Amino acid sequence: MEEKRFRTWLGPFMLVAAMLPAGALLETAFGTGQWAWLVRAYMVFALLLLVVYVIAVFLPGQRVRQKLARLENDCKVHQDGLVEVLTNFQHGDLLAASLPGVGLPEGIAASVEAAVRALSGLVQQIQSVSVEVAGTANTVRDTSAQLASGSSEQAASVVEITATMEELARTAAQIATNASSQADLAAQSEAAGRNGAEAIEAAVTGIESVREGMGIIASRAEILDSRSREIYQVLDLITDISQETHILSLNAAIEASTAGEYGERFSVVAREVRRLAERSRESVESVRNILHEFTAAIHAVVISTEEGGKKTDLVAEQARATATAVEQLSAALGNTAQAAREISLATQEQQTASQEVLLAVREESDVITEIAEGLEEFTGAAIRLNQLALSIQLLSQSFRLESSHSLKHLVFQVAQSLESVSGNLEATDRILHGVFTDLPYLEMAYLVDTEGGMVAFAVNRDLVGEDLEKGVAAVGQSYSDRPWFQAAGRDNLTSVTPVYQSLLTGDQCFSVVVPVKRRDGTQEATLGVDVNVGNWTRI
Amino acid sequence: MNDVQNTQTLVVRCATEFFLIDIDRVRRIEDDLAISPSPIAARALIGLARFGGEPLAIFSLKALAEGGPCVRRERMTVVVAEIARKDHPVERIGLAVDEVFEIHPLGETDSDEVPLTVVSGFFDLGGRRVRRFNIDNLEAGSTMLDNAKE
Numbered sequence: 241m242e243e244k245r246f247r248t249w250l251g252p253f254m255l256v257a258a259m260l261p262a263g264a265l266l267e268t269a270f271g272t273g274q275w276a277w278l279v280r281a282y283m284v285f286a287l288l289l290l291v292v293y294v295i296a297v298f299l300p301g302q303r304v305r306q307k308l309a310r311l312e313n314d315c316k317v318h319q320d321g322l323v324e325v326l327t328n329f330q331h332g333d334l335l336a337a338s339l340p341g342v343g344l345p346e347g348i349a350a351s352v353e354a355a356v357r358a359l360s361g362l363v364q365q366i367q368s369v370s371v372e373v374a375g376t377a378n379t380v381r382d383t384s385a386q387l388a389s390g391s392s393e394q395a396a397s398v399v400e401i402t403a404t405m406e407e408l409a410r411t412a413a414q415i416a417t418n419a420s421s422q423a424d425l426a427a428q429s430e431a432a433g434r435n436g437a438e439a440i441e442a443a444v445t446g447i448e449s450v451r452e453g454m455g456i457i458a459s460r461a462e463i464l465d466s467r468s469r470e471i472y473q474v475l476d477l478i479t480d481i482s483q484e485t486h487i488l489s490l491n492a493a494i495e496a497s498t499a500g501e502y503g504e505r506f507s508v509v510a511r512e513v514r515r516l517a518e519r520s521r522e523s524v525e526s527v528r529n530i531l532h533e534f535t536a537a538i539h540a541v542v543i544s545t546e547e548g549g550k551k552t553d554l555v556a557e558q559a560r561a562t563a564t565a566v567e568q569l570s571a572a573l574g575n576t577a578q579a580a581r582e583i584s585l586a587t588q589e590q591q592t593a594s595q596e597v598l599l600a601v602r603e604e605s606d607v608i609t610e611i612a613e614g615l616e617e618f619t620g621a622a623i624r625l626n627q628l629a630l631s632i633q634l635l636s637q638s639f640r641l642e643s644s645h646s647l648k649h650l651v652f653q654v655a656q657s658l659e660s661v662s663g664n665l666e667a668t669d670r671i672l673h674g675v676f677t678d679l680p681y682l683e684m685a686y687l688v689d690t691e692g693g694m695v696a697f698a699v700n701r702d703l704v705g706e707d708l709e710k711g712v713a714a715v716g717q718s719y720s721d722r723p724w725f726q727a728a729g730r731d732n733l734t735s736v737t738p739v740y741q742s743l744l745t746g747d748q749c750f751s752v753v754v755p756v757k758r759r760d761g762t763q764e765a766t767l768g769v770d771v772n773v774g775n776w777t778r779i
Numbered sequence: 780m781n782d783v784q785n786t787q788t789l790v791v792r793c794a795t796e797f798f799l800i801d802i803d804r805v806r807r808i809e810d811d812l813a814i815s816p817s818p819i820a821a822r823a824l825i826g827l828a829r830f831g832g833e834p835l836a837i838f839s840l841k842a843l844a845e846g847g848p849c850v851r852r853e854r855m856t857v858v859v860a861e862i863a864r865k866d867h868p869v870e871r872i873g874l875a876v877d878e879v880f881e882i883h884p885l886g887e888t889d890s891d892e893v894p895l896t897v898v899s900g901f902f903d904l905g906g907r908r909v910r911r912f913n914i915d916n917l918e919a920g921s922t923m924l925d926n927a928k929e
Binding site for chain 1: 787789802803807808810879881882
């Protein structure tokens, strides 16, 4: 300040210091003579000018400079205030930015506060909308994936249907060909049936004539049989006669024996008569045997004729039944031929229809394939949309504001509770485990000291499960090389990491890191939480 | 033996048995003779027939020869024979047979003759085994005859 004042008055002093020697010099040079009054006038004028300068220029200027200095100071304060607000804006800490700006003019502070409020509201809306968008994007992605999968399956089904329809069309064509052949065969069978019926009719006629002939034979055989019976009667008569003759001859021999020598000749006659009777009996017997054979033959003929007649009747009946059956068969064949022709026509129509259906199925297959491809592209777009939604969410999470959707603020509150239990590991552990109740989408919460060593951590078993791989997290493990730790320690700011793959769950996740401060404002530790993207976006 | 061999006999059949009857004991052969059943239930008696205007007792030769029941028919072939018993007049009886064959001389016997038997042993008659029916020895059954005639 003194230096400034010295420099301020240095100018006028230098003017005076310059004028006085100059005046003295001029007085010396021109002090006597006619120019002495001019020099004195000049000196007086210069002094007057100097006074006027000081009064009119220097002193006002001095006041202006003082005012400018004050303005500059105020501007610097305002600038610092604005810088602090803008820095908070830069880091997204809208809560800090909404605090009354130190040194800011009232109007600017009010405008900043209004702007922060408007921005907070906007960000809050963006956060809430981004959550909805992410959820909707998830739904769209899932639905499109299902649709794409369904369409792929449908396309595969249509391909199978197409193949089946092609097989059906080939089968229909083959059936049509077979039906046509069957129709031809049926027509041939019908003609053969008619010929067969005629032949059977002729056979029946022949059988009838055969039966008539057999009847004639039977009647004649009966005549022969009656004649043979008459012959038997004659033979019986002859037998009786021969028997009587035999008895007579015996009686004659007996009488001859009683007659003595006179009966010798008579006994000879008796003997001859007896022989004659014997011969007669033998002849009769022979005739009887022959007649018996003849009669047996006649009987056999009669029996055969009767049996033949019965068989003929049976055959005739069977032939008539066959003729009837053949007529029925012929009629049936005619109907079959007609049906076969109709089937042939129908199968040809079926073949045509199958071809048309096949064409339609192929067209549908192409359409479904296009739909499937479109759905796959839509699924890809949905995935990209999901990623964009996630990016928007993460972008919105760059701001800390008083909202249940603001992760920075939520984690900041946890850090504040940790500040209150500084040094109490049991309470720290309890707080870390308790965060999963309000924030179930967190995979893990951990506290790291200023050197990067893990002090405490808690794992959400509902997300991670019971098995925790060794090396993923452990007390004492160093995280000093992690970018999030370095950012928190360097800038003393809450930060959000990019999305990465979680070692705990294998899902997408990101971390929110907040410095934990002591009562005096220095950083004591760093609080970090791992957010599971899938579960976070569903909330 | 020569007498035996020269004896003429009548060969008859009763059922399956063949018998020889001495021809000199045979008076007549009646074929299909009508027989009236006898009211007397005598052994071997079949009935009575009319022969020569007189009744003739008809016996079954088989039953007389072997015993047992006799076959009774209304008409049978009957050999009218005469029995010459000692102290008895000649009696005629009818012997019912199934068939009368021939008159044949008596052949050699292959068994001993047993006297006073109605039926003798077997004779060989042209390859046929026959037995001789001794009508005269029917005296052993005279009671039967007497009973039959009463």
